[in-house]
Amino acid sequence: MSELQLLTGSEAVAHAMRQIDPDVVPVYPITPQTPIIQGFAKFVADGRAHGEVVNVESEHSAMSAAIGSALAGARTITATSSQGLALMAEVVYIAASMRAPIVMAVGNRALSGPINIHCDHSDSMLIRDSGVIQLFVENAQEAYDVMVMAPRIAEHPDVLLPVLVCQDGFTITHSAEPVELLPDEEVARFVGDYRLPQPLLDVRRPTTRGPFAMPDYYYELRRQQTAAMEAALPVLDEVGDEFERLSGRRYGAVERYRLDGARSAIVAMGSTAGTIKDVVDELPGFGLLRIGAFRPFPAERVAAALAGVERVVVLDRADSPGGAPPLYAEVTAALYDSGVELESHVYGLGGRELHPSDIREVLAGHAPDYVGLRSEPCPV
Amino acid sequence: MAELTTWERLPAGGLVEPGSTERPRTGGWRTGLKPDVDLSLCVNCLLCWLHCPDDAVVLDGETFTGFDYDVCKGCEICALTCPTGAIEMVPDE
Numbered sequence: 001m002s003e004l005q006l007l008t009g010s011e012a013v014a015h016a017m018r019q020i021d022p023d024v025v026p027v028y029p030i031t032p033q034t035p036i037i038q039g040f041a042k043f044v045a046d047g048r049a050h051g052e053v054v055n056v057e058s059e060h061s062a063m064s065a066a067i068g069s070a071l072a073g074a075r076t077i078t079a080t081s082s083q084g085l086a087l088m089a090e091v092v093y094i095a096a097s098m099r100a101p102i103v104m105a106v107g108n109r110a111l112s113g114p115i116n117i118h119c120d121h122s123d124s125m126l127i128r129d130s131g132v133i134q135l136f137v138e139n140a141q142e143a144y145d146v147m148v149m150a151p152r153i154a155e156h157p158d159v160l161l162p163v164l165v166c167q168d169g170f171t172i173t174h175s176a177e178p179v180e181l182l183p184d185e186e187v188a189r190f191v192g193d194y195r196l197p198q199p200l201l202d203v204r205r206p207t208t209r210g211p212f213a214m215p216d217y218y219y220e221l222r223r224q225q226t227a228a229m230e231a232a233l234p235v236l237d238e239v240g241d242e243f244e245r246l247s248g249r250r251y252g253a254v255e256r257y258r259l260d261g262a263r264s265a266i267v268a269m270g271s272t273a274g275t276i277k278d279v280v281d282e283l284p285g286f287g288l289l290r291i292g293a294f295r296p297f298p299a300e301r302v303a304a305a306l307a308g309v310e311r312v313v314v315l316d317r318a319d320s321p322g323g324a325p326p327l328y329a330e331v332t333a334a335l336y337d338s339g340v341e342l343e344s345h346v347y348g349l350g351g352r353e354l355h356p357s358d359i360r361e362v363l364a365g366h367a368p369d370y371v372g373l374r375s376e377p378c379p380v
Numbered sequence: 381m382a383e384l385t386t387w388e389r390l391p392a393g394g395l396v397e398p399g400s401t402e403r404p405r406t407g408g409w410r411t412g413l414k415p416d417v418d419l420s421l422c423v424n425c426l427l428c429w430l431h432c433p434d435d436a437v438v439l440d441g442e443t444f445t446g447f448d449y450d451v452c453k454g455c456e457i458c459a460l461t462c463p464t465g466a467i468e469m470v471p472d473e
Contacts, residue, residue, distance in 0.1 A: 206398055207397055209395060217384075220390055227388075
């Protein structure tokens with residue numbers, strides 16, 4: 001029997017970690033991720049999980065320890081946010097290049113500066129090109145579910161890449177909602193044993209990991225990461241199918257919502273998708289394409305899902321000063337030559353709220369490029 | 381140098397297994413001097429073997445026999461550690 005509990009996204013992910021029961025959890029606290037590791041550490045202290053929580057001295061060390069343990073042959077999970085992810089960034093690239101199947105929960109939070117603790121996606125975008133899989137969830141239930149799916153994706157032999165389960169800071173990490181937990185034994189069976197090909201501690205088959213690569217090999221090894229990332233899309237489908245059979249809930253690279261017959265579509269990620277669903281429920285002709293997988297970006301599926309739409313509005317919760325916002329850049333590339341009308345809006349930086357009225361304005365074509373920003377009136 | 385391989389054939393993440401590297405002739409980097417030994421002075425204490433950073437001190441079982449100049453970089457540590465003065469640095473032609 002599944003059980004329904006009132007849980008925040010952080011608590012739900014801590015339960016997923018308890019049920020996955022990783023071997024090693026090297027982690028450093030940072031708002032708004034802290035309740036995730038706090039919850040998991042309590043499960044360990046209470047004897048309900050058995051992982052080794054390693055209290056490292058920084059996020060740089062957290063990811064370094066995670067690489068070592070994951071490649072040694074231990075299932076490894078960590079978590080971070082914002083500045084923690086920024087400090088970790090150097091080692092995140094190395095984790096991906098060493099093909100370490102680490103799972104990381106991210107509570108998305110604006111990067112400094114100015115210093116802030118609330119949600120936007122700038123932290124994830126900082127490591128956009130690192131070669132890690134980034135899955136964005138809409139609510140606490142999905143944070144739990146995708147966390148349960150994550151080890152299967154990360155550890156798949158065709159993939160072997162870190163998987164980040166990204167949930168909006170505070171909006172999801174700290175907001176309680178009813179969450180259905182799967183029975184412990186079903187999660188254990190679903191996740192299975194950690195089986196890394198050629199773990200570092202297999203002394204009968206010694207290996208060297210992370211070798212120096214000069215111009216004669218760096219390029220080839222980087223190309224491998226692209227191939228692994230491409231392989232992750234079908235693996236996500238496969239794991240999603242299996243998870244649906246287990247739970248009745250389905251998660252994929254994209255979610256189509258009221259797109260059949262829609263003339264206009266919004267493209268967005270994270271908790272904002274929930275607000276958008278409420279708005280388009282009352283606006284015939286408008287639909288939502290929610291991006292679940294930002295990396296690998298499912299460009300062909302985005303193009304297919306938006307094929308019949310005349311106008312596409314992309315909402316980015318991150319900007320790129322001097323360039324196109326990251327999600328808009330992806331969607332534009334996916335829809336190149338389709339003739340569709342494209343619009344870009346930035347919103348919600350540093351935790352700025354996005355109200356249903358803002359979304360209605362966006363859909364009506366009346367919203368400024370920077371939604372929810374205080375600005376002087378436009379001179380006539 | 382072994383033939384360069386393609387990205388498809390490389391092990392994931394550039395994993396390296398033992399024996400996959402050809403014996404490198406790092407002694408080619410040696411500058412100026414190389415060690416020479418007068419075995420009549422050697423007491424086989426093996427301090428040179430213990431301190432050599434490049435595994436250039438050659439043993440027959442536990443007996444010092446000389447140097448492997450393919451990997452000796454001429455650092456002079458062996459000559460400095462030798463307690464009997466058996467090792468001398470000489471010009472490297």
